[in-house]
Amino acid sequence: MNNRILNCLGGKKYRGIPVWFMRQAGRYLPEFRKIRKENPNFIKLCLNENLSTKISLQPLKRFDLDAAIVFSDILMIPYGLGQKVSFKKNFGPQLKELSLEKIITANKEDFINQLRPVYKTIYNIRKKLNNNKSLIGFVGAPWTLLVYMLNKKSPKNNFNFKKIIKDELLAKIILNKLEEMICLHIDHQISAGANVIQIFDSWAGLLPNNKLPYFCYETTARIVNHVKEKKIPVICFPKGISKNYADFCSVVNPDCLSIDYKKNPKSIRKELKNIPIQGGLDPKILLMDNKKIKKNVKNYLDIFKDHPYIFNLGHGVLPKTKPEKIEYLINIIREKE
Ligand code: 1CP
Numbered sequence: 578m579n580n581r582i583l584n585c586l587g588g589k590k591y592r593g594i595p596v597w598f599m600r601q602a603g604r605y606l607p608e609f610r611k612i613r614k615e616n617p618n619f620i621k622l623c624l625n626e627n628l629s630t631k632i633s634l635q636p637l638k639r640f641d642l643d644a645a646i647v648f649s650d651i652l653m654i655p656y657g658l659g660q661k662v663s664f665k666k667n668f669g670p671q672l673k674e675l676s677l678e679k680i681i682t683a684n685k686e687d688f689i690n691q692l693r694p695v696y697k698t699i700y701n702i703r704k705k706l707n708n709n710k711s712l713i714g715f716v717g718a719p720w721t722l723l724v725y726m727l728n729k730k731s732p733k734n735n736f737n738f739k740k741i742i743k744d745e746l747l748a749k750i751i752l753n754k755l756e757e758m759i760c761l762h763i764d765h766q767i768s769a770g771a772n773v774i775q776i777f778d779s780w781a782g783l784l785p786n787n788k789l790p791y792f793c794y795e796t797t798a799r800i801v802n803h804v805k806e807k808k809i810p811v812i813c814f815p816k817g818i819s820k821n822y823a824d825f826c827s828v829v830n831p832d833c834l835s836i837d838y839k840k841n842p843k844s845i846r847k848e849l850k851n852i853p854i855q856g857g858l859d860p861k862i863l864l865m866d867n868k869k870i871k872k873n874v875k876n877y878l879d880i881f882k883d884h885p886y887i888f889n890l891g892h893g894v895l896p897k898t899k900p901e902k903i904e905y906l907i908n909i910i911r912e913k914e
Contacts, residue, residue, distance in 0.1 A: 603893070
């Protein structure tokens with residue numbers, strides 16, 4: 578098989594390092610910005626299967642990437658559960674009041690019907706994608722979704738666990754429902770053609786250490802087991818808990834750990850002997866000159882030269898990134914630079 582990502586995750590010997598980027602379809606690409614300008618409603622855009630297919634494939638038209646990721650959002654799950662979501666310019670996501678009753682009584686059929694265009698998009702992408710490329714489906718982890726649903730906006734400024742989780746029992750009820758719906762959303766993405774799943778726990782770093790097992794590890798572990806039963810590899814990105822990556826992996830045992838830019842790559846290489854690793858490079862490096870980019874990329878390649886490694890960043894591509902820098906980075910990976 579000449580699919581670099583699947584070979585790497587399957588622990589097989591493969592030629593060449595696989596590479597893709599979180600947020601590879603997005604605001605740094607002028608062709609995305611053009612479509613976005615004409616489509617001010619972001620959720621509607623995610624549910625437009627023709628445009629979403631086109632956007633997902635935009636980065637693959639430009640660059641020699643090993644995977645497409647479906648153009649969608651982690652907040653499609655709260656949306657599917659009946660909590661209104663919108664995206665405001667220079668502010669980010671805004672969620673409306675959460676109705677516990679709506680969430681608890683949400684049924685699977687209505688949920689799937691609302692999200693069906695996402696699965697159609699995946700089906701369309703798969704038809705257009707060469708077999709040597711992976712198609713990544715994704716979900717937000719229960720904790721990260723819970724944060725958006727209760728906080729109703731990005732928690733990047735002023736997050737306080739006790740203030741948001743006033744009632745732990747209530748939080749646990751929502752978390753259970755999320756776990757169920759996340760598994761359902763994954764199942765449908767796989768049936769539509771996704772052959773790798775990534776779980777984004779972008780706000781794991783907001784959890785106090787003593788809350789990590791319940792709110793992050795254990796719920797993620799059940800989802801990972803669910804995906805593994807389907808023989809589909811699963812990559813976990815529990816951002817911001819770099820000191821606890823080894824603990825996370827011992828409970829969750831994902832097929833691959835995606836590390837953030839704060840983690841020292843040498844130390845993770847020592848801590849994890851048996852789990853493939855993805856990512857790590859600080860997205861800000863791509864705003865620098867080529868010499869600095871090369872030095873930093875080579876550093877990661879050197880540290881992981883004897884370990885199954887997927888090249889990626891330690892978070893999403895920044896909107897200010899010039900597309901030429903992505904191309905330059907891929908040329909380093911492909912040994913053309
Ligand atoms: O033009 C715009 O304003 C839209 C920007 C945008 C894009 C391109 C948003 C709003 N979402 C997306 C697409 C998206 N989101 C993808 C598919 C495209 C790709 O990766 O190529 C994926 C995988 C996501 C995942 C996502 N959404 C995460 C997890 C990854 C991460 O960045 O940590 C999170 C936290 C979100 C929520 C979200 N959606 C959009 C924004 C700006 C945010 C972050 C808000 C915040 O800072 O809290």
